[in-house]
Amino acid sequence: MRLRLLPxxxxxxxxxxxxxxxxxADAAHVAAAAERAHALDLARDPQWRALLHYRADRFxxxxxxxxxxxxxxxxxxxxxxxRAELDATLAALAAPAGAVARADQHPQCxxxxxxxxxxxxxxxxxxxxxxxxxxxxxxxxxxxxxxxGVSLIFxxxxxxxxxxxxxxxxxxIDAAPPTDTVERRDLLAWAVxxxxxxxxxxxxxxxxxxxxxxxxxxxxxWPYAEKVKQYADWESRxxxxxxxxxxxxxxxxxxxxVWELRGVRFDYYFFDENCSWALLGLLRVARPDVDLQGRxxxxxxxxxxxxxxxxxxxxxxxxxxxxSAATRIGHDARWLDAGERRLALAxxxxxxxxxxxxxx
Numbered sequence: 001m002r003l004r005l006l007p008x009x010x011x012x013x014x015x016x017x018x019x020x021x022x023x024x025a026d027a028a029h030v031a032a033a034a035e036r037a038h039a040l041d042l043a044r045d046p047q048w049r050a051l052l053h054y055r056a057d058r059f060x061x062x063x064x065x066x067x068x069x070x071x072x073x074x075x076x077x078x079x080x081x082x083r084a085e086l087d088a089t090l091a092a093l094a095a096p097a098g099a100v101a102r103a104d105q106h107p108q109c110x111x112x113x114x115x116x117x118x119x120x121x122x123x124x125x126x127x128x129x130x131x132x133x134x135x136x137x138x139x140x141x142x143x144x145x146x147x148x149g150v151s152l153i154f155x156x157x158x159x160x161x162x163x164x165x166x167x168x169x170x171x172x173i174d175a176a177p178p179t180d181t182v183e184r185r186d187l188l189a190w191a192v193x194x195x196x197x198x199x200x201x202x203x204x205x206x207x208x209x210x211x212x213x214x215x216x217x218x219x220x221x222w223p224y225a226e227k228v229k230q231y232a233d234w235e236s237r238x239x240x241x242x243x244x245x246x247x248x249x250x251x252x253x254x255x256x257x258v259w260e261l262r263g264v265r266f267d268y269y270f271f272d273e274n275c276s277w278a279l280l281g282l283l284r285v286a287r288p289d290v291d292l293q294g295r296x297x298x299x300x301x302x303x304x305x306x307x308x309x310x311x312x313x314x315x316x317x318x319x320x321x322x323x324s325a326a327t328r329i330g331h332d333a334r335w336l337d338a339g340e341r342r343l344a345l346a347x348x349x350x351x352x353x354x355x356x357x358x359x360x
Contacts, residue, residue: 029128030094034087036122043083046288051114051257053281054082055293066273066281068216069264071102089114090122094129103263109134113256113285137259144190146176149316150251150286152279153191154240154306155231167302168231169276170194171283172224172241173255186241186320189224192258194278196268210270217268217278219261228322236326242306245316250286257285272296276305283309 042048052073054063065072065079074092078085092099092107093115101107108115109132119125151172171192175185196215198206209215231237246254266278277300280292290312296305323331333341343359346352352359 029124030091033090033094033118033122033124033127033129037086037090037118038083040121042118042121043086046291047117047285048082048086050281050284050288051117051260052078052082052085066266067264068267072260072264074101074107090118090124093118093124097130097132105136106132106134108132109137111260112137113253113260116253116256140259141255144173144255147173147251147255148176149174150244150246150254151186152242152244152306152309153227154242154302155235155237156239157237169279169302169305170227171254171279173251174243187225187228191222191224191227192279192282193220193222193227194218194266194275195220207270210268213267213269213273215268216265217275218263218265219258219278219282221258232322232324236324238324238327239322240306241320241322242310243316244283244309245314246286254282254286257282271299274300274302276300276302280305280309283313287313 037043049063053065053067055066056063062080063082067073067079073079073085073088075081075084075088078088089107089111092101093111095107097106099106101110103110112134115124119129125131151174153170153172155168155170157167172186173190173192175189177185194217196210196217198210198215201209228239232239266273268274277293277296280296280300284291284293292305292308292312295308333344336344343352347354347356347359
């Protein structure tokens with residue numbers, strides 16, 4: 001059962017609906033934490049706004065989250081009220097074992113980034129909030145292994161797909177090398193991707209639905225080797241890899257938030273709230289004082305988002321260029337003489353067999 005948690009002063013009533021009852025001490029911890037949060041004005045803190053993906057409304061002085069999944073919020077009005085969502089989150093995090101939020105997990109397990117940040121700011125565990133076991137999250141985090149950083153990945157344009165005609169961006173969670181070697185193992189890393197689910201739509205229907213936000217989009221985690229195969233080998237797109245100078249704590253907070261975003265729907269807009277713009281929101285979670293999304297009010301072109309990210313965040317190390325299969329073949333072809341090129345074309349067209357004497 002999924003619970004909608006009310007503000008902290010009503011935490012006790014909420015917990016009564018859970019399999020275990022909250023005690024008066026639990027309610028006191030929640031009330032004390034809420035009082036400290038209000039005194040610190042945490043509902044307006046850039047980190048809280050980043051974790052909930054709040055953006056300033058175009059008209060009026062309010063905010064609205066760009067996340068469109070109802071159970072991403074613990075307060076009924078949480079999508080537009082950061083303070084109500086903060087109060088409900090504090091009540092949820094202090095709920096007894098057996099209480100659940102989204103995906104049938106305890107709120108501490110469903111929202112580990114929120115829990116870690118609020119605990120650091122308010123001392124929740126030190127104040128008496130019991131830490132709950134989160135086996136599913138622990139297994140997922142162990143799967144990622146030791147992490148050494150994050151890279152911004154830019155596959156170049158793919159003209160056969162309108163959604164990628166200006167390029168694409170994703171993040172790579174860089175795997176730490178074994179302790180006895182400095183060898184980089186980029187192809188063993190994981191990639192964080194954001195993409196719309198468009199089904200079999202194409203042509204004008206695809207364009208119209210993409211412009212009006214009719215497609216749902218989700219964050220997903222993929223082996224980076226599969227993405228390299230897709231972009232560089234199948235789609236013949238060169239890939240540029242930029243290592244970002246994020247601290248270990250910032251990288252870990254980003255990973256915690258990736259877990260929180262599993263199955264969270266975002267409406268996809270081709271020109272602005274697209275793959276590149278959404279990934280800037282993830283980087284804001286890691287570095288909340290840098291609002292990269294705010295730099296793009298009307299449209300977000302992938303190459304432009306890369307330039308802005310590197311200008312504001314910087315670069316850690318050299319840029320890596322991963323040539324596509326087509327680029328490598330084209331490079332090799334330039335070294336062939338005219339006869340060798342004709343022979344290569346004949347092989348490719350089937351006019352000559354691989355065991356033809358001319359090939360030998």
